[in-house]
Each structure stands twice: as C-alpha cells, then as structure tokens.
Amino acid sequence: MNAKVSKSLQNRLNQKLLDKGLRPTKQRSCVYDVLLQKKDHPTADEVLIRVRKKLPSISLATVYNCLETLVDCSLVKQVNMDRSPSRYCPNLTPHAHFRCSQSGRIYDLNLREEEINLLKEFLPSGFNAEHFDLTFSGSATLS
Amino acid sequence: MNAKVSKSLQNRLNQKLLDKGLRPTKQRSCVYDVLLQKKDHPTADEVLIRVRKKLPSISLATVYNCLETLVDCSLVKQVNMDRSPSRYCPNLTPHAHFRCSQSGRIYDLNLREEEINLLKEFLPSGFNAEHFDLTFSGSATLS
DNA sequence: GTTGTAATTGGAATTATTCTAAATTGAGAA
DNA sequence: TTCTCAATTTAGAATAATTCCAATTACAAC
Numbered sequence: 001m002n003a004k005v006s007k008s009l010q011n012r013l014n015q016k017l018l019d020k021g022l023r024p025t026k027q028r029s030c031v032y033d034v035l036l037q038k039k040d041h042p043t044a045d046e047v048l049i050r051v052r053k054k055l056p057s058i059s060l061a062t063v064y065n066c067l068e069t070l071v072d073c074s075l076v077k078q079v080n081m082d083r084s085p086s087r088y089c090p091n092l093t094p095h096a097h098f099r100c101s102q103s104g105r106i107y108d109l110n111l112r113e114e115e116i117n118l119l120k121e122f123l124p125s126g127f128n129a130e131h132f133d134l135t136f137s138g139s140a141t142l143s
Numbered sequence: 144m145n146a147k148v149s150k151s152l153q154n155r156l157n158q159k160l161l162d163k164g165l166r167p168t169k170q171r172s173c174v175y176d177v178l179l180q181k182k183d184h185p186t187a188d189e190v191l192i193r194v195r196k197k198l199p200s201i202s203l204a205t206v207y208n209c210l211e212t213l214v215d216c217s218l219v220k221q222v223n224m225d226r227s228p229s230r231y232c233p234n235l236t237p238h239a240h241f242r243c244s245q246s247g248r249i250y251d252l253n254l255r256e257e258e259i260n261l262l263k264e265f266l267p268s269g270f271n272a273e274h275f276d277l278t279f280s281g282s283a284t285l286s
Numbered sequence: 287g288t289t290g291t292a293a294t295t296g297g298a299a300t301t302a303t304t305c306t307a308a309a310t311t312g313a314g315a316a
Numbered sequence: 317t318t319c320t321c322a323a324t325t326t327a328g329a330a331t332a333a334t335t336c337c338a339a340t341t342a343c344a345a346c
Contacts, residue, residue: 023292023343044333059295064334082223083302085333098270109265118261122252122277127241129279134262136272166312166323187302202326207303226333228302 005036016073030054031066032090035076041087041106079106081135096134107140152179159216173197174209175233178219184230184249222249224278239277250283 013032014024034050035042042050048063067088070076079087081099087106094116096109111119123129156175157167177193178185185193191206210231213219222230224242230249237259239252254262266272 021292025293025342027294057295061296061335062294065294080223080225083226083229083333086226096265098266098272101273107270109267109270111265115265119277122239122254122258123241123279124252126284127250127252127279127281128284129241129281130244131280133276133278133280134265135276136266136270137274137276138270138272141269141271164323168311168324170325200326202328204304204327205325208325226302 005033009036013070013073013075016075017069020073022069022073027051027055027058027062028066028069030058031063032070032075035070035088035090039090039108041079041089043085043087045085047088080133081106081137096136098140099135099137100140101137102139105140109136149179156213156216156218159218160212163216165212165216170194170198170201170205171209171212173201174206175213175218178213178231178233182232182234182251184222184232186228186230188228190231223276224249224280239279241283242278242280243283244280245282248283252279 010029010032013029017024017028030051031047034047038050044060044063044067047067048058048060051058051063067076067078070088071078074092076088076090077092079089079097081087081097089108091108091110094111096111098107098109099105100107119132119134120129153172153175156172160167160171173194174190177190181193187203187206187210190210191201191203194201194206210219210221213231214221217235219231219233220235222232222240224230224240232251234251234253237254239254241250241252242248243250262275262277263272
C-alpha cells in the first residue's frame with residue numbers, strides 16, 4: 001500500500017536526474033520515497049532500515065550515494081547538528097530547526113520571507129551569504 | 144615573548160577549574176592561551192601544533208581533553224560546521240558565524256541583544272530555546 | 287543483442303574523536 | 317618532607333560515520 005508517496009514527486013526526481021545525465025534507478029527512487037513518507041529527519045542508517053523493507057539487498061554505501069545524489073539534485077537537504085550523524089529532509093522551503101534536548105526530536109520551523117530578510121540584515125557589508133543554517137535547541141512542550 | 148596573553152584571563156581559568164574541583168595544569172593553561180592568542184577558530188589538530196611549540200610532548204588526546212574541559216567551564220565555545228572537524232573559539236559574547244567558501248576562513252558576527260530577541264521570535268509557542276546556532280556561508284569581500 | 291558507461295555492492299580505508307590502561311603529577315595529610 | 321591517592325596525561329587501540337575501491341551488475345543507445 002502506497003509504495004510511492006506521490007507520482008509527481010517521483011517524476012520530479014526522474015526529471016532532475018535526467019537533467020544531470022544521471023540514471024533513474026530503483027534505489028534512488030526508493031530512498032527518495034522513504035524520505036517523503038516519513039519526514040522525521042532520519043540518518044543514513046535509519047534510511048537503510050526503511051529502504052530494506054522494499055529493497056532487502058541495498059547496501060549502506062548505496063544509501064549514502066543516493067542521499068548524496070538527492071542533495072546534489074536539490075531534492076533533499078542534509079541537516080547537520082553538532083557532530084552527530086547527518087540527517088536528511090525533503091523540506092525544501094527555507095526553514096530553521098529545533099532540536100528537543102529531551103526527546104532528540106527535530107522540528108522544522110518554516111521561515112517567512114520577512115524573517116529571512118531579517119537574518120540577512122545581521123550581515124555586515126562585505127559579507128554575502130548564499131546559505132544559512134539556524135538551529136535552536138531546548139525543550140519543546142508540545143500539544 | 145608574551146607567553147600568556149593575559150594574566151587575568153589565566154586567573155579566570157584557574158578560578159573556574161577550582162570551582163569544579165579540577166586541577167590547573169600547564170597543559171590546560173597552554174591550550175587556553177593558544178586559543179586566546181590567535182582567535183582564528185583552530186581545530187584540535189591546529190591547537191596541537193601551536194601548543195607543541197611550548198609543550199613539545201603534549202598529546203592529541205590531552206588537547207581534546209583540555210578543550211573539552213574549557214568548553215565545560217564555559218571559557219571556550221565549540222563550533223561545528225557541517226561535518227568538518229570541530230573548531231574552538233574563546234569569544235563568549237553571543238555571535239553568529241560566517242564561513243567564506245573561498246578561503247574557508249571563519250568570521251564571528253557579534254549579535255546585539257535586539258538581534259537575539261528577533262531570533263527568539265522565530266520560535267512558535269511551545270518551543271523554548273536554551274541555545275542557538277546561526278551560521279552563514281558565502282563569499283566575504285573583505286577590506 | 288552488444289557495448290560502454292553508470293550504478294551498485296561489500297569490504298577496506300579514512301577521519302575525527304573517544305576510550306583504555308599505564309605512568310605521571312600534584313595537593314593535602316601525616 | 318614524605319606519603320598517599322585521585323586527577324591528569326599519554327600513546328595507542330577502539331569506535332563511529334563516512335568515503336573509497338575494485339569487481340560485478342544494470343541500463344541506454346546503437
């Protein structure tokens with residue numbers, strides 16, 4: 001049931017791969033699908049476990065390769081916090097992260113254009129940012 | 144010449160160590176001194192090289208131990224970017240970082256109270272941040 | 287179908303960091 | 317001072333995440 005979260009997102013993957021002269025493979029498709037199905041910022045190890053339910057013989061090296069490809073295609077973001085294992089998320093809209101120290105859970109905090117402009121104003125002249133990374137940590141008292 | 148950047152900062156180190164029941168050692172003092180002398184966000188390896196000019200037989204493990212102690216004493220901040228080796232800086236005032244993609248150089252961007260309050264407003268209710276990390280990357284056209 | 291290149295694979299290698307166990311140090315007690 | 321003992325340092329082994337490598341496998345174009 002529901003092998004592919006969305007046909008159109010898979011088409012987007014295939015298009016991006018084609019654009020770069022890369023091949024659409026079932027491994028790439030499946031890794032992407034896993035990220036879209038449960039957007040909880042899994043590590044490569046966790047992705048491996050989930051993908052193996054569909055492709056039992058996929059290797060960890062391939063998972064890393066696929067994740068790297070997806071990042072290169074700008075379909076997935078790599079999220080690094082401190083020196084813990086990289087996590088991967090398909091949320092492409094500009095956002096910050098919040099990590100709950102208790103649960104370890106990571107929340108996306110979507111940012112409005114206005115907020116991003118505020119951030120850019122932190123930069124003195126002479127500094128031109130192409131990219132930013134904003135991570136909060138503390139306790140989330142969730143509803 | 145100028146072995147210790149500042150006597151009073153070294154006293155601060157000794158006081159903090161005493162407070163925690165830790166011993167002031169020449170290794171700790173020297174590692175701290177190296178960070179104060181050149182505030183360019185060195186990695187543990189770079190700290191090792193610099194400290195060895197004064198203490199030729201210090202080991203990398205000790206450098207890591209000392210750095211960890213300094214971080215625990217809140218005298219030094221550990222700076223992590225992506226998955227590259229940790230860097231260390233003695234700037235204790237709230238600040239963001241800017242990494243120049245060309246040179247790899249890291250700049251501190253000191254933040255005013257006002258700016259920090261703006262950042263906190265990014266958090267939806269239910270999220271209580273004890274800590275934040277803001278890193279920009281791009282090109283710095285320096286003067 | 288062939289052919290050639292890209293992708294996958296398992297395992298080895300690498301890198302940053304932490305751990306371990308033995309030697310050294312130093313602060314306080316006697 | 318000397319003794320004692322825990323803290324610290326040290327070298328090297330171990331670990332964890334990731335990347336590399338060389339051999340297969342799988343496609344896409346002819």
